[in-house]
Amino acid sequence: DVVMTQSPLSLSVTLGQPASISCRSSQSLVYSDGSTYLTWFQQRPGQSPRRLIYKVSNRDSGVPDRFSGSGSGTDFTLKISRVEAEDVGVYYCMQGTHWPPPSFGGGTKVEIK
């Protein structure tokens, strides 16, 4: 099974400052079609998860452009260019290349300093 490791576990950020979350996989997530099936989800307090980014760097409709995804192979990053109050929550990466099972990272909690 592919293990997804996120860091840090939590992040305390000043409003307007950047934030960066790392996600590493135990094996390459590049599929034979050349795509990399790495997804980022945001889970605000008391809510269900919401997809932000798919295939490493594609932002979903309605997602603010302060969110960006990057990376390749086994190392991926979610960046928030300027953190806003509504960004508080837990962020998860998920891989869908090698399954079953598809696997999630353990989550990174973002809070405001």
Added chain:
Amino acid sequence: QVQLVESGGGVVQPGRSLRLSCAASGFTFTSHAMHWVRQAPGKGLEWVALTWFDGKKKYYADSVKGRFTISRDNSKDTLYLQMDSLRAEDTAVYYCARDFNYGGVIVEVDYWGQGTLVTVSS
């Protein structure tokens, strides 16, 4: 817009059964594979099960294999999770989630329901 509404959660004793439902709307249900994902209190996300668009292929996490059964009724746009031999460690919010694809070789979860809480306790 895509809507996924779970129901059927509640408190159940260890060893008993429960069936969850997920009513889908706002998209062509028969064109998408569907998942169940759970989240224990204060914990992260754990994938539980997947069924292809036609219900003919099903996959399970090792932690639920042999105890849980995923199914779908495409005439009712509804996804189900039959949970038997429940254990305390199955206590979680259970989410229904849509896959972007009909099924096949990769997994791409896009939309989630609001979840239903299952508590296994005597």
